[in-house]
Amino acid sequence: MSDRIQQPPASDGIREVSKNLPAVGLVATESNAEWIAAEILRIHSRAHQVIVTAAVDADPQALTFARWLDAEVVDPSGSQPQTDTPRERLRRYARQAGYPGLVYHGEGDGSVSLPASREALNSAETFTIDARIEPVTDPEPTVMVGIPAYNEAGTIGTVVESAREYADTVLVVDDGSTDQTVEVAEAAGATVYEHERNVGYGGALKSIFEQADRNATDHLVVLDADGQHDPSDIPELVERQRESEAEIVIGNRFGESTETEMPLYRRFGLFTVNIMTNLSLGILTPTNRIRDTQSGFRAYSQTAISSLASDSSIGDRMDASTNILYHAHSNGYQIAEVPTTIDYDVEASNNLGPVEHGLTLVGNIIRTVEREHPIMLLSVPGVCFVLAGFVFTYLTMFNYFQSGTFPLGHALASTTFTITGILASFTGIILHSLELYRQ
Template identity: 55%
Template structure:
């Protein structure tokens, strides 16, 4: 591959006005495959990557140039004694970048938020990128905590959880306080979301990281101190004894000593009932007792499966989405008693009424998508039947009295049209579901 020298005219054309440091990458035969992904990741995070190479024949360097990433020509072989990082630094200065973040290991993830802060806080022009603090070991038990503005409690929760887990992961979901810093100081690995993505968004990050770390057991608990970290051991031991893919720390089991506010108990009864019916579990003896508990243990099978599921929502309804996933995958679900303390500061950051409405709406939407015949078709048929009944009464009343009952006629029309619409909608949704299943089965068979 032959390239012209990276001259002043080219530099002037590609110079950008920016106050953000550039991200430098040196392509080698060993890291060649990782160069394009590393460069694109830097772009997605708002940084401009600059790529050079130890040799212009390195494939990763050539690909970077092809995808419109700023490249710096490697030096000729007779000048190999010049450090390519020095060349990147010189080029970044000439272009006008305020600094250079040296991404020396393109195979590793970068914590761009911390790298940027470090670059801005130092007098040095070039700094090494700060590696993303992921779980580096292969923990048998990984405790994970989705956290948003939990600075008041996160240190104690992490410290207590470390007594019962091999490692603790905290996903800081765009907190505006010191949650991330305090969690690190307490000994947790911390992943930070730049913006708040919701409870479900944090769970998806946790499943992906637990899968990457090959954890045998993943236990998720809240960061506000409501859950007792000592129960981590109970959930994991139950999972090992029963081989259940999912074990739920339930507030309704006999050994639980949880005291509910009356409004919360009533709301949970409604949500639990709707969730179980939505899962197709009719007999109360087979119901999941606490469908909204956030204290859960997942085994390796469940971790891998959930990490690959993009259909889980970002909000609090993710707890229900996970149960639907487990039901479809025929996972065994067990429950053990756990005591939840509501006597903590900021135990719930959401309005309970709005939270309940959101959960019920999410459940009904899921049921409608998965069981359109039972959720829409049957009620629609009943509605249409009622409409026909009201129509009969309307005509009978008109014949007997000679006066047309307008109100009864409108009721008849409403029930009939609503029923017909619901029936047709259920048929269409049912057909779409069957078609999607056939497509998925065909795709799976091919691959």
């Protein structure tokens, strides 16, 4: 510890210790200074004295804390025999000091249960007993809400205020906004992380994952800044994650109990993208498919947060939502869904048109399938093309022998299908081999 640490002032809230109560014996080491200090303060507040010694002939920082906090310190060196154990040293000191007994806790962690320890000491026939330890209760899991925002000054304040009711922390990642998004978000109570320039939705998500990972967040819920997502659904996503232990929980806009009024063109486009995404993930059965692959309303576990924070393959654009699913699939993560209602009666914040957005997603899916599943994308269609080429070859030869004329159209089709199929098949096999070699 630094020499600049100063002795803390005495607290008026600590009751004066009494020698009519048994003392508590603790053992200082080089690594338990903080625990020693916390136990002394807690035990003193209950009018018991603490006696501290060290495990070795040294003066660790914990002994310095003990002296500052008015605990009684037994120097491990001096006139005591070298064969003394810390327990015997503390016992002898407590008896000589006139305490009615000693509750020995040593250097272990946990907190001494003083009522249970006094009861055990009263019923024992010895001067020293091992401390009874209070049961350790797990702390409540932390929930962070992450909101990527770009020029959302008109809605971000309301979204932050609503989300704060259901989260320990609300983090807004401002993606280079040119309006008052930062000021409004901070005034609403959010922690704001700023990008110097606009890097895209995926880039904002990566910053959210990194900040959540640094804070060791248990549950991260990401929602949009434009007010489409209902923050009151946050507890349902978190609860489903705790119950199912799924690494990712998606707010599903297509569930039976949802009331999302989605434009027909958008519903059709998402239906197509959902099918393509599931097929690219190798999900063929209806029971396992992801019903809403493009929902940005998601909850992430600590495991998913950590791995996504270090994954450089998550794109900066709107296709990041799909890339995250590919990341989850490659890591064997479980994905669950809960029904949620989306309000589309807000000013659109997506600066991509629906057609451009859809083409971006489809292009990303095709590139991913080509990289991850070249056999399915190239070799299987290639074999079908070769078979079609054989069919046209048969028709060409059959027509020639029957009529004596050579069908040029059939011959060209046969050649085209056969060559294309062979090239596609071998390309898929080569890419598949390279992928296996890379792994």
